[in-house]
Amino acid sequence: MDFLARIWRHEESRAVVIQILVILAVFGSFGWLISNLVTNFAALNKNFGFDFLSQPAGYDINQTLVEYTNRSSHLRAAFVGLLNTFLVAVFGIILATIMGVILGIIRLSNNWLARNVTYWYIEFTRNVPILLHILLWHGIIINTLPRPKNAYNFGDISFLTNRGFYVPEPIAETGIAAVYLAVVAAIVFAVFFKRHAKKLQAETGRQLPVFGVNLAVLIAVPALAFVVSGSPVSFEYPVLKGFNFKGGMHLLPEFVALTFALAIYTAAFIAENVRAGILAIHKGQREAAEALGLRPGRVMSLVILPQARRVIIPPLTSQYLNLTKNSSLAIAIGYMDLVATLGGITLNQTGREIETMLLVMGMYLIISLSISMAMNWYNSSVKLVDR
């Protein structure tokens, strides 16, 4: 007793004791949960296993980026769902970033109207739950756009309906390789030209019209290759057949609504991060840049934003993660993402709650960790280098 009291009174040994107790408690509760799981599984006559993944899924999916039929396996269905999650996340992140940066900059503009409109926009958007955004956009699309028979017709090649947006689908034909090659060549040229111009400016102060030249090259070279190789692309046009449009590319309203809602919601947060980042840059930087005679746009893009990036990126990373995780709300409007396929229909058809949920969680973990890693890498590449 005395001995124990002495250990407890001694600060260091007390810390050790507490740590041991905490570890025991954590493992103990895990052990308890797992043993409970095992007994309950046994009581419910269930067994743990992933065999179901190779069985045929039996259900159809309306947006498949890879080959899939209802005879494909549950694993394949999960993969289709995973790709759909990716698709929304990637488009959502790109859109949200562009919108967020623009909004963040306007939010600080000298124009009273622009500043206040963005202020109210951001406040409104941020304070409405994301689920409502998603339902609202979906509701707007399916309730206000016309049905296929009365589709909005864009020159007989594209159609807008409440079942989605139909556009012609380009189909590559022989000879397309020349065009691909031309695109690669043009990009390589553009990169080198930009480097060259930078060097030239550093050495002589002379500025080359990089943007104009590169744009012209990027358009003209592939276009030329396209013509020379005999237009090796044909288009498949959507046509109304019976109930729906057939052929062409089809953007589902669920995809559009989800991507838009996620982008708009997240953009409001990103805008605030951007604003914070810009405000974190000492105003002397702006004044110095202006004193050098740089135009406002260049002050922003050459002086302010590159420095603000360091402040913006860490919170931006968590916004990207939020967007990706929020995309799991897809189920509310029936977008077939990972949660709707593996964590939804598959779970229900096979009754493997624990197994499917573990897989879904694992996959989200992998996606999130990849985003974090990529952003951390980017963050360290723009970090201040101590000299």
Next chain:
Amino acid sequence: MKKILIAMAGLAGVVAATSANAGTLEDVRDRGHLNCVVNTGLTGFASPDDAGNWTGFDVEFCRAVAAAVLGDASKVEFVTATGKTRFTKLAAGEGEILSRNTTWTFSRDVDLAQTFIGVNYYDGQAFMVPAALGVSSASELDGASVCIQTGTTTELNLAEYFSSNGMSYEPVPIETNAEARESYLAGRCDVYTTDGSGLAATRATFDAPDAHVILPEIVSKEPLGPVVREGDDNWADIVSWTLKAMMAGEELGITSANAAQLGAQVNDNPEINRLLGVDPLQGAEQAGLSSDWALNILSQVGNYAESFERNLTPLGLSRGMNALARDGGLHYIPPIK
């Protein structure tokens, strides 16, 4: 996220709850009320009325069980579940009965480890389309967009029906019947498919029910019935015989109006006497039931026909397969002895 949370909560329930299999009857009696897992809202089967009271065919079955085991049909609390969450909720102990248009299938019975205690409605999957489409048969649906409720038997039937007929379709998956109704009316899909009874119930809530037709094809067998957790045979027996008692009530001419009177006298028909506790029913006591268990069901809720006519007849559903065997239907009741 919300759905994940629900699923996780269910999981946590499965993980954390210690085995709650035996002794369901005692649990219910100790608690003083029954927990019953029902629909999120399907007129005629389970939906809250204006005053917030749950009504419907599936709801009345829960009340009948409460009457049998607690003597009071009002001692029920309702837990809602979508097609997807229902089995998890039942398994996690959120209710003692799942009474939610649930189709009895092999894998649900065997693989999901549920106990189906009988069929209270013989149904089949059908298709509903706006009359304006001019479609008169499901075989004309090639290329259509079809709204389906996820987590049901219907999505597999649909896939099978269209591929076996060489037709294509766009599946539009939806979580609840309310959302499906909205999407269908907005024209997001041309067709809504689910159990025929569900279609009739949904159509009854439209502003213009006549503008929609239910196509004649029935593409599956959907025997719907209440479900309990596997492992408590006594509880399964009680729930199962509650259903049989309601049907026997119809067969024997016992209604909510005359049950009390018939239960207080000696009747010519010995089966009535055993059912209403006038004469002893061998085994009731061992099962933990009082002698007036069936009397309570029939006087407080009524017999099968009464429940059907109260809830389903107004939807335009006829007895058909759901008549008693003696009237040419499929409900055949084992003897009460």
